[in-house]
Amino acid sequence: MxxxxxxxxxxxxxxxxxxxxxxxxxxxxGDPLKLTSGFYVDPGSAAAAYVRRHPEDTELAAKIASQASARWFGAWSGDVKAAVASYTTAADKADKLPVLVTDNLPGRQCGLGGGASTDTAYRTWIAGVSAGIGSRPAVVVIEPDALARLDCFPETEWTGRIALLKYAVGVFAVKNPNTWAYLDAGNAMSGDAPEIARRLRLADVGKIRGFALNTANYYTTAESTARATDILTALGGGLHYVIDTSRNGNGSNGSSCNPPGRKLGPPMAAGTAPTDLTLWLKPPGESDGPCGLTPTLPTRTFSPILAHHLIAGT
Structure with a gap:
């Protein structure tokens, strides 16, 4: 700050x-953009670590490692309060704005499993994320696909899952005055826009800055903006949104798992209301899982193969 x-x-x-x-x-x-001078480039990112080991890869260094991207926090983060505090403090000392993604809802997204072991554990965990940020400026995207993929879970579980998201929204709204928080709303093809708006409303999205679109996906900015307009219309306006542009330079081919032919999108930047920001939420080069171009690579593992495909758009 x-x-x-x-x-x-x-x-x-x-x-x-x-x-x-x-x-x-x-x-x-309360405006983290006014409290900082640009976005935080994470020296602890997997891309940055790769470049330190391979300084000869100047293209990857310039196109990816030197660009700001989000850091994801989940069960792998250990003491999450300490991890978040370390990250946001480093950004604060640099006078830069950190972007965080929380990914620890029990069961996480459809088919992936993992996440907090119980609802109580999740509430404790998300409170730790909030405490780690404190009054420092930050942007937080809450639980990618948790609302968009609600249908993957039995309807008997929907109320409880939405209640956890509502809790997360409430914590950030009350405890983090200089944070812009956005509840994830899926992507341009995530079902019916009015239904997504209904779910956002149930989770109290009106208490925070707004919602996020295209997290870890590939749809173009134009497609995501059109989708956001539909959601805002269904909500009655008044909110803002952010779009993940990390890998949307060539749009989507229908696959969301390390597909070929995708390309880096525009780096992080402030937008024009109601588009608050375009962000690199999914760090480019990190795997979506063992699929596509890297069929044996675990989720979140960095690959120079994926990175260079994104740079070249092949």
Missing amino acids: RSTLRVALVLLTLGLIGGQPTSGLAVAT
Whole structure:
């Protein structure tokens, strides 16, 4: 966070500026873009680690490792409060905006399993993510495909799963004043837009900044924008959204698992309302799972093969 705002926030915490009570003084804007000077390039990303081992790969270094992308947090993150605090603190010291994705709902997305072991464990975990961010500026995308793939679970489980998302929304809304949080809404082809809007509403999306589209998928920005417009219409407007452009340069071929012929999309940037941001949510080069171009590569594992296919668009 910029130094003048940092000092002001400390004084606000003490309750005094210039010896006077600070009631009503709005120093923390709540807008993480105004509190930072660009997006955080994660030196701990898998792409950055690969480039450190292979400095001769200057193309990958320039096109991917040097670009800002999100960091995902899940069961693999260990002490999530500490992990998130370390990440957001490093970004804050650099005066840059970190982007986080939470991916730990019990059962996670359809067919993947994993995630928190119980509902109580998830609530504790998401509270840890929130505590790790605190008042530092951040962008958070909540649980990719959790609403869009709700149909994969028995209807008897829907209410409980939505309640967990509602809890996550409420935590970020109350505890993180300088965070823009977005509840994931699937992609351009995720069923019926009014139904997705209904699910977003049930999860209290109106308490946070808005929703996210195309997370870890390949649909074009134009397709995602059209989808967002349909969802906003069904919601009655008033919200904002972000789009994952990390791999959408050539659009989708219908597959969402390491398909060939895909390409990097535009790097992270601020948008024009109601599009808040275009983001690299899925770090380019990280596998969707053992499928497509890398049939034996586990999920989240970095591959220079995938990375170079995205660079070349082949």
